[in-house]
Amino acid sequence: MMKLVIAEKPSVAVAIANVLGVHNRKDGYITGNEYIVSWCVGHLVQSAMPEDYDPKYKLWKLGDLPILPESFKTVVIKETKAQFKVLSALMNSDKIDSIICATDAGREGELIFRLTYNKANCTKPFQRLWISSMEAKAIRKGFDDLRNGTDYNNLYYAALARMRADNVVGTNFSRLYSLLYNQNINIGRVQTPTVNLVVQRERDIANFVPTPYYVLEADCGDFVAISENIYDYDKVDLLYKSVNNNSAVVISVEEKQHKENPPTLFDLTTLQRTANKEYGYTAQQVLDIIQGLYEKKLLTYPRTDSKFLTDEMVDSTVEIIANILKSDAVTANKNLNINLNAVNIDRVVNNSKVSDHHAIIPTVTLAKSDYTVFENLSSAEINCLTLVINRLLAATYTPYLYSETIVKVEINGYIFTAKGKTVIDSGYKTILNENMSEHILPPGIVKGKEYTDVTVNCLNKATTPPKPYTDDTLLSAMENAGNTTDNSEYKAILKQCKGLGTPATRAGIIERIIKTGYIIRRNKNLIPTAKAVSLIDLLPDEIKSADLTAQWEMQLEEISSGKISSDEFISSIYKYVSDICNTKKSSTVDKSVFKEDNKSIGICPRCGKPIIEINKAYICTGGKDCGFILWKNDKFFTDKKKKLTTAMVKTLLSKGKVKVKDLYSAKKDKTYDAYVTYEDTGKYINFKLDFKR
Known part of the structure; x- marks a missing residue:
């Protein structure tokens, strides 16, 4: 008989297999000795959509809302269906007598395994591998200390309850508001309050009056x-x-x-913020980079919300620091005269502030490496790696x-x-x-x-206005969302649960609200579209504020600790959704509330992507990779007592020229008509007059 080890992704499975001496590669798994090591590819199973419960829900109708399933269904994700079949067959194979869950140690990792396990109708006993590093030493220690899988039942119940609630809220409210306003509207418990943060910041900027x-x-x-x-x-x-x-x-x-x-060590959010400030990387880019470094065994687990280490890590961390200081691989620090005796490891050790995973630090593998470790890394990987190395050295050094x-x-x-x-x-x-x-x-x-x-x-x-959000400052605002509520209890809960989303999900949320057309990225700045402004104006506070997350987290924590059942939580969510749907369906709405200025007004001559209008300019949706922008109050026009309009931009983009009447000449103190063209230097747009056309 054999044991089946299930990791969250292939690269992690390979690392575990190497430690276990399992090397016989098959289609979807690795086998050898007494183990079979296989993997998920992130989530293999997801919440069923309304049409999966009843085909009639394929058509969106107000009369069908709210849609509140009596039982919860899941479906296998089509893109990864093949790997699910592999796992299902392995789980139910007569050769397997027990299973080891080796997905990421946390709420979401637990959910990924349990959904797959249950969807495969598996009833075999399973144990839990709970580790924070992919180094061989950590994996061996984890296998020596396998835990009973049922010890994490409450963690799973909380994760499943959150998933069910997000599904019910998202599907019902997205359908409700889309049908009411004839728009494609996406609403989510975390993404909508995040959009609200960006909209309110833009309004604060627009309404700002300098105080001399x-x-x-x-x-x-x-x-x-x-x-x-x-x-x-x-x-x-x-x-x-x-x-x-x-x-x-x-x-x-x-x-x-x-x-x-000195500063504390990095958790995921502070590392994302620092990399955005230093290098302009987006939150998602940083997560992808350090996830890769984790899988290469150069960094510890990245999706952490802790900035501290545990007592048992003291000796190994001191060893890491000592090796880093001796290693030429750490190019940024090889000339530093750092006294190892001055290192104060105690200031970064706090067991009470480490839950699932400790802070992000370099691994022993990296610390013992030479220059060759950097040869196969990208510049972005080297930059992020250096940030983490320097942070460990700084956090443990003198004030x-x-x-x-x-x-x-x-x-x-x-x-x-x-x-x-x-x-x-x-x-x-x-x-x-x-x-x-x-x-x-x-x-x-x-x-x-x-x-x-x-x-x-x-x-x-004079006082200055607030600045637009960047990935750095929006991550901070999401983490500190409790500052936006007046409810002292919610403020405390949001502080405890660390705001909107989790370190692992915030980057994806930012990318999602960009993809769905609520936010655009202009260089480093995150700017709301007119669609976002209109949406926030019509939504009630309970949907667009962070208070809902506070209410949920309070109850999810009680589920995790066994104080309440997940059924109690879901019942309260169903009532909440039902009340809003029934109230809103019977109300009169203004369907013209959505403005059209976020729609494409032309094609970018540089990259071919849509040009849209924002508050002060017309910009390419290609963002900083393109950089094409036409300012409404460009000095070329304001000197001539004109302002660049949408109609003018449409003509300029389609024909390369536009006729403008009543341009003012300060020299002659009179107006004149002329064609306006433009020259694109690749960096700037220079407008020109043309009297020959």
Whole structure:
């Protein structure tokens, strides 16, 4: 008799098979010794759609809503049907007496295995492999400590309940709003609040009104001191006249020493955010890159929400750091003079903050490698790998220490402040190559010293609007979605469950709302389309806010801990969906609410993709890979008292020229008509006048 090991993907199965000494490759599995090692390809089984319950649901009708199945069905995913057949046959083979679940250790990994196991009608006993690294040592230890599969029943029940609820909410609300508004509308528990975040940010930017303020700058000769921000012009004008060309007296000199502790280790979200800031990689790109590095045994498990390690990892992590510091493979750090005795591993160890998986760190395999490990890696892989290496070294190194000198001077009764900064110990910042700029005040500044004929300048300043979301900042907003709710209980829950989505799903959510036409990526910025704005305007708060996720997570956690049954949770979801469907079906709606300005107005001359209109420009949907953009308020037109319109852009794109009437000539102070053409440099669009056509 043999044991069947089921991994989540082929590469993981190969790594496990190598450790077990299983090398006989077959179609869909590997066999040898007493084991057969096979794999899923992610999810092989998914929720059934309404039409799978009853063919009548193929036609979308308001009268059929809500669709609330009495029993839950699943279907085999067509694209991976062949591998499901392989697994089903193996599970039910007389040669197999037991099964080992080796899918990723977490809620989703548990669900992937259980759905496949149940769909295959398998009843054989199974054990659970629970590991956070694909290194041989970790795999062997995991097989020495296999756990009873039923120990994770509640985790599975919670995962299945979440899947069922997402399916019911998504299918019912997507059909409901699509039918009501004659639009193809996709609604989801996580994706819709995420769209809402982006829409609200765009509105904050559009509605932002700068607040002017003033800062007085006093030049004392040896140094410059500044006032606090002043928002009243009359006050600053009066103050300026009072202090200019007057004497300044030093009333205090204070020196403070500051300690800035190193950052924590990377979890998935912080690694995605850092790589987006440093290199412009999208969240999905980073996940794909580090998943590949994990499968190559160079990084530990990537889909983690922890920034800490466990006690049992102390010795191996110190060994990893020591080997990294000796290895020429770590090109970014080979010239660093880091004292291994200064490494403080304790600050990154906290058992209570590690649940399914620990923080992302390099593996022993990487640490013991030489230059050849990088030869088959892409530049993006090397960049992400270096980020993780440097983060481990920085997180366990010494704090950054600096001294701050604060000088306060009084000029005619008003206080001005000057600050100096001196680095004492660069600490971890040396590893991360972070800014450590100094501003050293001159010696001789003592209390009571007087500076005569001080010149004062008035600086006009203004508050600045918030910036559009990037992958970096949207990931942060999703993780901290509790900040958007006024409900203190929900705020606490969202903080505990770490916001909208999970580290493993957030990248996919961002890509999904781009693919479905709610968000476009403009360089690094994420901008809502008119479709997104219209959708958010018509949806009730309970669908577009993060509160629903808070309610669910509270109950899913109770399912995981065995406090409530999944049936209780599903009953509450059915009531919620039923109430909204029945209320909305009987209401009157304005079907013209969806604006049309997010539709294609032409074809991009650079790449052939659609051009769409956004708030301030007409842009190519190809994003930064193309970069074609026409600004509505391009200086070429504003100088001539014109604005680029949709009609003009349509003609320009289709004919290469457009006739524009009443262009203004400042030189002649009169208007004229002319054709406008454009030249594409590959980077910029330059408009030109043409009087010959």
